[in-house]
Amino acid sequence: MKSNKIVLLVIGVIVALGVSFAVGYFALGQGAKREVSFASSLPTTAPASSPAAATPAQAEASQLAQTTVTAEEMFSEFICPCCGKPIGECTCDMAAERRGFVSGLASAGKNQLEIYLAYADQYGLDTFASEEVKEEVREYKVAHAPAERPQIVLEPQKVDLGNVSTKEGKVETSLxxxxxxxxxxxxDSLSTSCGCTTVSVVNDGQEGPVFGTGTPSEGWSTTIQPGDTAELRIYYDPTFHQDARGPMMREIYVSSNDPVDPVVKAAIELDQVD
Structure with missing residues (x-):
């Protein structure tokens, strides 16, 4: 009888242990399921970042691209190299030619940004009246230019010739x-703001043709490889203005295949004396 009680006690202990193990296993399984269920509700990848905000220059360019203007409204945006006035106020041939260029663009339905870009390609950014607009257009051109491109630098951009005597005749300088x-x-093109000033390029020791105001450059070009330099030679003839006296300033324009600065300018200053 005593042995039977012992057997029953052992069986009871075994059953109790089995139930406890089963309950624990079930609870553990449910916890694991909850963890898996929660994990599956999380995003498997980070959310895509929002687009970068437009820079002020990009925002301004976008606004300009939506703005339609008349030619007359644009005349005040550009400076005539002959007299330093807006092209709408100057009566010289250079200003008239530039007004015609702008009028043609406006008549073709070009928006304000397109007119700015076309004018910059034709006459250079240095002819813009507003420094702010000039920098905005430059930023736009840089952003849309090829990563690898030709890039022109003209140094110095201004030379003071000092006193230039009409008796001594032509003088020269170089950049x-x-x-x-x-x-x-x-x-592929050189020009100046006045017939008294002419210019040429000396490349690889050879001086090319001399150009001035209205001198056609068609068919001529010279190539400067990356990292190389050339000389821009400038001539000023005081006898062209025989009776002129006092301070003068003349500009020189260099056109190239630089997509950002296709036309760059330099200037000479002088005081014409007897």
Whole structure:
């Protein structure tokens, strides 16, 4: 009898242990299921970042692209190199030619940004009246230019010739053209703001044709490889204005295949004396 009680006691203990184990296992399984269920509700990848906010220049360019203007409204945006006045106020041939260019763009339905860009390509950013607009257009052009491009640098951008005597005749000076870009720089046009000033390029020791106001450059070009330099040689003839006296300033324009600065300018200053 006593042995039977012992057997029953052992069986009871075994059953109790089995039930406890089963309950614990079930609870553990439910916890694991809850963890898996919660984990499956989380995103498997980070949410895509929102687009970067437009820069002020990009926002301004977008606004300009939606703005329609008349030619007359744009005349005040550009400076005539002959007299330093807006092209709408100057009566010289250079201003008239520029007004015609702007009028043609406006008549074709070009928006304000398109007119700015076309004018910059034709006459250079340095002819803009507003420095703020000039920088906005430059930023736009840089953002849309190839990563590898020719890039022109003209140094110095201004030379003071001091006193220039009409008796002593023609004087000359020179600037340095450097291609700081990664592609060949092709210079294909030179011009000046007045017939008293002419200009040429000396490349690889050879001086090219001499150009001035109204001198056609068609068919001529010279190439400066990346990292190389050339000389921009400038001539001023005081006898062109035989009776002129006092301070003068003349501009020189260099056109190239630089997509950001296709036209750059330099200037000479002088005081014409007897």
């Amino acid at each position: 340095t053209i450097t291609n700081v870009g990664q592609k060949d720089l092709v210079i």
